[in-house]
Amino acid sequence: SAVISQKPSRDICQRGTSLTIQCQVDSQVTMMFWYRQQPGQSLTLIATANQGSEATYESGFVIDKFPISRPNLTFSTLTVSNMSPEDSSIYLCSVAGQGAHGYTFGSGTRLTVV
């Protein structure tokens, strides 16, 4: 299974600012996924990022708020823009593999907006 390094692990940010979260994978992967986990809730898919094409966003998530970059097959970033306290969540990246293997998650970014 792939290994993902996600940074930062946590941050406290002022409202109105932006934070960029990075995920580095130790192998080349076609698809990367970004999830949000609001306090006490489950994981919700924000978008799917393919290398060389625009990310595909789920209903309720827009590119202006959560721009994603995928410059190569091992790296992706998610930016949380113009933050408000409602954006306080854990953000996780994930990569997919075949069958049982390869659905690896980054360690998560615990974001608090004040």
Add this chain to the structure above:
Amino acid sequence: AQKITQTQPGMFVQEKEAVTLDCTYDTSDPSYGLFWYKQPSSGEMIFLIYQGSYDQQNATEGRYSLNFQKARKSANLVISASQLGDSAMYFCAMREGPGRRALTFGSGTRLQVQP
């Protein structure tokens, strides 16, 4: 409609006893995969066990087993010989269709193991 349903927000179990966490799913795709993840308070997602829709036998991984009842669309996780370190959130998830697709998660069950 919910794709993945976990009806137990919280569960308690005594140390060394077995516990079953419930999960039902809804899909019309004949090819799908079912996963269970553990999330301790640190927030990391730890893969526990996987069941493919075409797998004939129930999956087992150490103390974890998956009770797969395809006709009932249920995929319950059984943890045997519970340990204090098993206290965490547990999520059931599904991948619909073949290939590399995003997972859909249930709402989770918080398991607390008591000494």
